[in-house]
Amino acid sequence: MKLISTTLYSGLITIVKTTAAFVSTKIVAMFVGAAGVATIGAFGNFLNIVLAFANGAIQTGVVKYTAEYQDDVEKSKKLFSTSFRISVLCSLAIGALLLALSNWLSTLIFATSQYGTIVRVLGVTIVFYALNSLLISVLNGKGLIKIYSIVNMAGSLLGLVLTCVLVYFFQIEGALLALILSQTAIFFVSLFIVYKKKLIVHEIKWSLYDRDIAKKLSGYSLMAIVSAMTVPVAQILIRNMLTVNMGIDSAGIWQGMIRVSDAYLLIINTALGTYYLPKLSTLIDREDITRELYKGFKLIMPLVVVSCLIMYVLRFFVIRILYTPEFYIMEELFLWQLLGDIFKIAAFLLAYLMLAKALTKVYIITEIIFSVLYVVLSYIMIPIYGVKGATLAFFFNYIGYFVFMSIYFKDYLFRNGRV
Template sequence: MKLLKTTIFSGIITFVKIASTFVASKVVAISAGPAGVAIVGAFTNFITISQTFANGAINNGVIKYSSEYNGDSIKLKTLISTSLRITIYSSIISGILLILFSGFISSIVFMNELYVNPIRLLGLTIVLTSCNTLILSVLNGLGEIKLYTFVNAIGSIISLIFTVTLVYFYNVIGALYALVFSQSIILLVSVILLRKKAVLRLFFNVQPIDKTIAANLSKFSFMAIISALTMPLVQIIIRNFLIAKVGIDESGYWQGMMRISDGYLMLITTSLSTYYLPKLSSLKTNGELKTEIYNGYKVIIPAVIVSCGLIFLLRFLIIKVLFTSDFISMEKLFIWQLLGDIFKICAWVLAYLMLAKAMTKLFVITEIIFGLSYIIITYFCVIKWGVLGASIAFAINYFLYLLAMVIIFRKKLSKNE
């Protein structure tokens, strides 16, 4: 599976996801304004955290070992059976906790208890979402990129339909319900689309949990939990801090900027997750790793720089098309956010080595350090520059993260084979 081929298929996924996400954002922006965008963003972050715990945080491990065991049917069946059991058990526990503590969670995530019912619904349906995520991880690891692309694209379209419909009838609360419903329905779609494929039959070969495979997956679980907790929690903290310091509308501008950033970078991040993780996992020598990273930079970095340049030049049009005229003040955030995005992707090309090679300790340390530094830098920057300071802090933090990745991996990859 070549990087260019993967990027093309990733581009298809990304186009559909971006279109779906931005249409949904436009509907929410028109219906509920900047405050509604901030609320939906908070719930999106929380769902990311919840889903990570609900599937046992094993997705990256499943991708890695599915890639390694491709061709060995016995090991592959054992991997999938063990992963499925872990996913179901973790989902049940997570669902119960979400239902029992829905009021407390709502007060933390939304700063009030008005949204307990969407959280309870998430608890009831999260096992369905987790099983679908597991299926997609296996498709990714096995290199079934066409199937992976198709299932993802259909899922994004379904999510868009639910969002537009429920926001039309129920405003912001409808958007929250849509986030939960659409994720659950996608499992049914995946099963229908894959019903005649050999990969789906692997999930019906139920075996006891294999302790060795479970132990290997646990290394990735710890990294995934730290990753899933760090950035969404950091964004929740920053969002609440912005609401307290500059108001919920200003927080909505920042959330809108983050959505634009996440949207156009989805092509790059999807390529990294679908290509780099299984590819880097399969490479054994430092020479091979350095060559692959160099080739990745030749394709990815020019694409990011060109994208950022175009987005900056078209920023006023983008705001009007994706949001409303109420969001025009967010244009001042673009330059720093886009600069931070360039630093972010440059760093991530290197950072994926930590996932591919299960560098658990290093991954955890860097995630925590730079999560905390983002909060601290944001605090001082917002005090000085208001909401603009949040974007400045984003750029500063990812520049420091890139420096750290370069120093760490220059030393590691320069060692003898």
């Protein structure tokens, strides 16, 4: 699998995903305004946390070991079967908790129990998300990028259709339901595709559960759970501070900036996820790893910088196209958010090596430290600079993250000839 061809496929996925995300964002902004965007952002953070637990947070481990066991049929069957059992059991347990605690969780997330039904719908359907996530991870690990691309694009289009219909009829509740139901719908599309291609499904047997493989996946589970907890929780705390100090509309403006950032960087993040993790997992020589990292920086970072420049120049146009006039104040957030994005991607190019080599302790420590730093910097800067303070905190936090990653991996690769 070549980095350039993977990036091209990632670009195709991104065109569809970004278009779908932009149209969805415009519809949400038109019908529910800045306050609605903040509410949907809060639920999105909650989803990230819950969905990580729903399949045991094993996605990254499944990608790594699927790539690693490519030529070992028996190990592959054990991996898929073990992952399937973990996904089913974890999703059923989380679903039961969501059903039992629906009203309390609604109050915790939205400060009202009126969205308890939304949480219950999530509880009933969460098993489909977990199984779809497993299928996607295996496709990624096997390097089946064409099929992976088809499934991802189908999911984006289904999500767009559901968002348009449900927001029109049910406003905020419709947008929340669309986030949930799109995952359910895409599972059946994924299942149909892999079944027709005779992939994965035929190799899964409940009786082939393997404790050693489950133990290996657990290290990645811990990393994924920490990641799923730290970033969304940090955003929840920052959003709450903006709401308390400046009102929910200001929190919605900041959330709108986050959505823009996530959308235009989608091609980069998709390329990293589909190429780097499987590739780095198979490399053990320091020279090979260094060469691969250099290739990534040479190809990816110019693309990131150019993308940021284009986004900054077109910021007024972007706001006008994606949002409504009440979002024009977002213009002052672009500079620091985009600069922060550059350092974020540069750091992620290095951080993927932690996932590929299962450096669990370092990964967890850095995730916690820099998420806490992000919140602390926001708490310092928001009272001084207002909404812009949150993006300043983002910028300085990722400078620190990149510097740390550069120093750590220079030392790590120097000390280890084979890793």
